[in-house]
Amino acid sequence: MSGMQIGLIMFAVLMVLLALRVHIGIAMFMIGACGFVIMNEYSLMPLLYSLKNLAYARFSNYDLAVIPLFMLMGQFATNGGLSHSLFTCVNNFVGHFRGGVAMAAVGACAAFGAICGSSLATAATMGQVALPELKRYNYSGSLATGALAAGGTLGIMIPPSVPLVIYAVLTQESIGKLFMAAIIPGLLAMLGYMLVIRIVVTLKPEAGPAGARVPLATSLRSLLGVTPILLVFVVVIVGIYDGWANPTEAASIGAAACGILAVVTGGMRLEGVVKSLVSTAEATAMIFLVLLGADMLNSGLAVTQMPAELAQWVQTSGLPPLSVIFAILLIYIFLGCVMDSLSMILLTIPIFYPIVMGLDFWGMPVEDKSVWFGILALMVVEIGLVHPPVGMNIYIINKIAKDVPVMETFKGVLPFLASDLIRTILLVFFPIISLYLVHTFGG
Amino acid sequence: MHEPGIGDEEEGAQPLRGPLGQGLYTLCKAFAIGGGLLFVLLVLMSLISIVGRKLASMPIPGDIEIMQMGTAVASAAMLAYCEMMRHHLRVDFFTAKLSAKNKNRLDALSHLLLALFSVLIAWRTTVAAVSLHEAGEKSMMLLLPVWPAVALLVPSFVLLAAAGFYNMSHHWKLSVQNEVTV
Numbered sequence: 106m107s108g109m110q111i112g113l114i115m116f117a118v119l120m121v122l123l124a125l126r127v128h129i130g131i132a133m134f135m136i137g138a139c140g141f142v143i144m145n146e147y148s149l150m151p152l153l154y155s156l157k158n159l160a161y162a163r164f165s166n167y168d169l170a171v172i173p174l175f176m177l178m179g180q181f182a183t184n185g186g187l188s189h190s191l192f193t194c195v196n197n198f199v200g201h202f203r204g205g206v207a208m209a210a211v212g213a214c215a216a217f218g219a220i221c222g223s224s225l226a227t228a229a230t231m232g233q234v235a236l237p238e239l240k241r242y243n244y245s246g247s248l249a250t251g252a253l254a255a256g257g258t259l260g261i262m263i264p265p266s267v268p269l270v271i272y273a274v275l276t277q278e279s280i281g282k283l284f285m286a287a288i289i290p291g292l293l294a295m296l297g298y299m300l301v302i303r304i305v306v307t308l309k310p311e312a313g314p315a316g317a318r319v320p321l322a323t324s325l326r327s328l329l330g331v332t333p334i335l336l337v338f339v340v341v342i343v344g345i346y347d348g349w350a351n352p353t354e355a356a357s358i359g360a361a362a363c364g365i366l367a368v369v370t371g372g373m374r375l376e377g378v379v380k381s382l383v384s385t386a387e388a389t390a391m392i393f394l395v396l397l398g399a400d401m402l403n404s405g406l407a408v409t410q411m412p413a414e415l416a417q418w419v420q421t422s423g424l425p426p427l428s429v430i431f432a433i434l435l436i437y438i439f440l441g442c443v444m445d446s447l448s449m450i451l452l453t454i455p456i457f458y459p460i461v462m463g464l465d466f467w468g469m470p471v472e473d474k475s476v477w478f479g480i481l482a483l484m485v486v487e488i489g490l491v492h493p494p495v496g497m498n499i500y501i502i503n504k505i506a507k508d509v510p511v512m513e514t515f516k517g518v519l520p521f522l523a524s525d526l527i528r529t530i531l532l533v534f535f536p537i538i539s540l541y542l543v544h545t546f547g548g
Numbered sequence: 549m550h551e552p553g554i555g556d557e558e559e560g561a562q563p564l565r566g567p568l569g570q571g572l573y574t575l576c577k578a579f580a581i582g583g584g585l586l587f588v589l590l591v592l593m594s595l596i597s598i599v600g601r602k603l604a605s606m607p608i609p610g611d612i613e614i615m616q617m618g619t620a621v622a623s624a625a626m627l628a629y630c631e632m633m634r635h636h637l638r639v640d641f642f643t644a645k646l647s648a649k650n651k652n653r654l655d656a657l658s659h660l661l662l663a664l665f666s667v668l669i670a671w672r673t674t675v676a677a678v679s680l681h682e683a684g685e686k687s688m689m690l691l692l693p694v695w696p697a698v699a700l701l702v703p704s705f706v707l708l709a710a711a712g713f714y715n716m717s718h719h720w721k722l723s724v725q726n727e728v729t730v
Binding site: 123124125126127128129130131134135153156157158159160161164165166167169170173174177349350353354357358360361364379381382383385386387389390391393394395397442443444445447448494495 | 577580581583584585587588590591592594595597598602612615616617619620622623624625626627628629630631633635636637638639640641642643651654655657658661662665668669672673675676679697698701705
């Protein structure tokens with residue numbers, strides 16, 4: 106059997122194991138280990154030898170330390186009630202427009218996403234803060250929950266973003282560059298969602314009435330209140346990009362700053378601290394177990410040479426690059442039906458990345474292509490969070506909303522999905538949207 | 549991104565545990581909080597190092613090494629708690645319509661696999677720690693011996709295995725009970 110065949114069989118068996126409820130990390134590990142043994146002529150020794158180092162080598166990776174630190178930062182922000190002041194502030198400015206309270210929810214999600222690298226945490230905390238307000242102003246259940254479920258995805262689209270860290274580690278790309286590149290697409294996503302709300306309330310004015318108008322002085326005072334949060338974001342992102350702090354150090358600064366803010370302005374006490382630590386532990390553990398498995402899977406796949414051969418084949422097949430990239434994006438959307446975003450990135454990037462790098466897209470140099478594809482992948486894996494049947498964000502918001510049937514939320518999220526698709530297509534055809542800041546601020 | 553404790557309908561509520569399960573749960577949670585506290589210490593170390601470097605050109609020597617060793621130990625310590633809560637990631641889309649009994653059977657199997665994996669990693673990591681100790685391997689900057697950091701991963705994987713075996717027996721018992729009642 107050729108390595109290519111073994112590689113494809115590995116993937117097929119992996120899918121079966123996943124369907125049978127084997128934990129994603131464990132399934133990846135088993136398949137990777139089997140492939141490794143087969144490619145080493147059925148000798149166990151090379152596997153046992155490489156396993157000696159697996160756990161420590163993976164867990165002591167300096168760049169990966171960013172993940173628990175960003176988790177900690179987001180948890181401090183969540184348990185310190187920072188979401189509340191963010192929502193109030195944005196609402197003071199836009200709440201009096203038609204559909205304004207929903208726009209405020211989306212805007213606050215974006216702001217919260219700037220200090221939190223996780224979609225579900227963003228959706229959950231913002232849902233708790235914004236849903237009661239939306240209800241008070243008689244927003245329709247589908248618009249309220251749809252806006253929040255979609256808004257939650259801004260948590261990973263706006264840096265810091267855990268999937269981008271993983272992408273960076275897998276592809277040796279710079280975390281700072283990727284974060285920089287994600288800013289404009291993230292803001293575009295936010296504006297897109299606001300536009301969707303605007304269109305929905307124009308068609309159905311009763312779905313989103315205007316909120317109360319707030320005196321300018323109050324608005325400005327609330328803006329002052331959230332300035333420290335925005336400052337944290339700027340310090341973290343600029344710190345990383347400018348190079349005076351590496352990503353791990355910047356994440357440390359962010360975690361410390363959010364912790365202090367949570368204690369000082371949010372009144373976080375011991376209970377909140379313990380809750381933050383436990384939640385950080387759980388979120389980190391989920392990711393790190395999959396990371397271990399993915400490491401083994403990638404070693405197994407690498408010895409079969411399957412990724413390289415596949416990339417070679419695609420390159421010489423004469424398939425138009427655009428249809429390849431759209432096929433890849435479609436695969437992500439389908440995978441998103443059954444899998445979480447992180448496992449998708451870990452599973453597919455080792456295969457897709459060499460393929461994309463081997464193709465020509467408008468003569469983009471390799472370093473641009475790699476950033477561009479990272480942002481594209483981020484955008485499409487995030488879509489999986491808001492489309493059926495898995496759509497984690499939908500269930501979270503729906504659980505908080507209680508009185509809205511889940512079908513209403515699915516319906517409510519559809520227009521936002523349309524905006525996601527349009528944005529993804531724009532990002533494919535106009536790489537400059539992702540690359541502009543990267544090109545402008547540095548080599 | 550999955551976040552703990554939310555959106556996991558079927559396993560959201562913690563089942564009642566016997567004294568063994570409760571003890572294991574407490575130990576896992578202690579490990580998780582310990583891991584979290586270690587990260588808080590690493591954050592402080594990082595801050596001191598950055599400030600020292602910027603203001604006095606005096607970073608903490610070997611701060612990267614300390615961060616690496618600390619991250620490895622702390623993140624491994626977090627694994628078992630997540631298993632105890634049954635929140636490790638998996639795909640449950642294709643089995644959503646299975647009967648509770650069959651689901652419990654599959655879950656018993658998947659937790660067994662997770663436990664065996666942990667045993668394997670614990671064993672190989674122990675071997676690695678022993679051989680690093682024998683070779684006297686030291687870190688590049690601080691010349692600290694590497695083996696203790698590696699060895700500190702072992703208890704976490706042993707605990708992960710214990711949690712996996714516990715969950716396996718839990719699901720297996722449930723699947724047998726169902727057989728009686730159905």
